[in-house]
Amino acid sequence: MKQLGFFMAGLLALFVQVGPAHRAAAAPIDELVAAAKKEGVLDFYAPSTLSPEGAQKLGEAFNKKYSLSIKLQYINSGGMTRDIGKVVSLAAAGAPQEWDLMVVHDAAHSTLWLRKLHKTFDYKKLGIDPRMIQFSSGTLAFANQFALPAYNRKLLPAQDVPQRWEDLLDPKWKGGKLGMSTATHHLARLATGPWGEGKTTEFVKKLAALQPTLGRTGEIYSRLQIGEILVAATLEDSQLYRAKKTGAPVVFAEAIEPVISPAYNAGVLKGAQHPNAGHLFAVFLTTPEAQEIWEKYGGQSSAFIPGTTAYKYAQGKNVLYLTQDHAEMVDRLTREYGKIMGYK
Numbered sequence: 001m002k003q004l005g006f007f008m009a010g011l012l013a014l015f016v017q018v019g020p021a022h023r024a025a026a027a028p029i030d031e032l033v034a035a036a037k038k039e040g041v042l043d044f045y046a047p048s049t050l051s052p053e054g055a056q057k058l059g060e061a062f063n064k065k066y067s068l069s070i071k072l073q074y075i076n077s078g079g080m081t082r083d084i085g086k087v088v089s090l091a092a093a094g095a096p097q098e099w100d101l102m103v104v105h106d107a108a109h110s111t112l113w114l115r116k117l118h119k120t121f122d123y124k125k126l127g128i129d130p131r132m133i134q135f136s137s138g139t140l141a142f143a144n145q146f147a148l149p150a151y152n153r154k155l156l157p158a159q160d161v162p163q164r165w166e167d168l169l170d171p172k173w174k175g176g177k178l179g180m181s182t183a184t185h186h187l188a189r190l191a192t193g194p195w196g197e198g199k200t201t202e203f204v205k206k207l208a209a210l211q212p213t214l215g216r217t218g219e220i221y222s223r224l225q226i227g228e229i230l231v232a233a234t235l236e237d238s239q240l241y242r243a244k245k246t247g248a249p250v251v252f253a254e255a256i257e258p259v260i261s262p263a264y265n266a267g268v269l270k271g272a273q274h275p276n277a278g279h280l281f282a283v284f285l286t287t288p289e290a291q292e293i294w295e296k297y298g299g300q301s302s303a304f305i306p307g308t309t310a311y312k313y314a315q316g317k318n319v320l321y322l323t324q325d326h327a328e329m330v331d332r333l334t335r336e337y338g339k340i341m342g343y344k
Helices: 002-039 048-066 080-092 106-114 165-169 185-190 196-209 217-226 237-246 275-284 288-298 309-314 324-341
Strands: 041-046 071-076 101-105 139-144 147-152 178-181 213-215 231-236 250-252 259-261 263-268 319-321
Touching: 002 041, 002 275, 041 048, 041 275, 048 071, 048 237, 048 275, 048 288, 080 101, 080 106, 101 106, 101 275, 106 139, 106 185, 106 263, 106 324, 139 275, 139 288, 139 309, 147 217, 147 237, 147 259, 165 196, 178 217, 185 196, 185 231, 185 259, 185 324, 196 324, 213 217, 217 231, 217 237, 217 250, 231 237, 237 250, 263 275
Parallel strands: 041 071, 041 101, 178 213, 178 231, 259 319
Antiparallel strands: 101 263, 139 263, 147 231, 147 250
């Protein structure tokens, strides 16, 4: 009995030591939930591929998980390059931002980070994987896209399918048969890998000399689908996910490496009206519930979460991920390559 008494006393002492520590670890998320609850609203900018239905499902799962009733106001992206410029312009004018949380690709967030336009948050204290925490704790990279040259498999003979990036420079694509979207950040990312800036810039100049068909990503996808162009210099898997769902004959040139991986980052804007709701929602996007919904509607998941579709796809491939160390170069080259291609 005496030994049992010592044992129970030891358990009680352990509980006293562990209990407060456990409660302290839970406190940061509880505090964030309470702060978000007071705000009650979230203006959420995200890709159009998510769709209003997908945004609604995310909002419902978010509120259920944290026992909230946040009103999620989804603003779909009509053009990320344009809208990032709008954020920069509003900040320069000292005007309030229109959105709290922006989900855009990492190159776009590079532009915001370089101009100190994120409202940072200590996501690490909430147990977020450090690989997902980007841009000095200004964003969370929660979903990976993959970008490669794409083609119409019903129109392009197998022998003409590009096998290397350099195959896009073949003179046979001249005269509008090749499409290049406004996403020149894809090409800029090649400079962060073994190509380096010199080789990449020369590649872009030769690509521009072919006078490719220009347009926004959705326009390039549509022209590829109906056969106005035969090859797109780059498309994201968002478009290929749509093609698979609708039966469109648009596929990746899968033999090409390196594979470019723009990551969707969720970042709260400096001056946001509902920053706590934004930070909490960014954290939510890394959870299994959100990953499942995002993949169902948007087609992407995180390459850093074992078991996801993106994680499986990336295994064994040479994948280029953007880090903030490359942000300045990619931001600069994106603008430079846009001008080379003919975008103003």
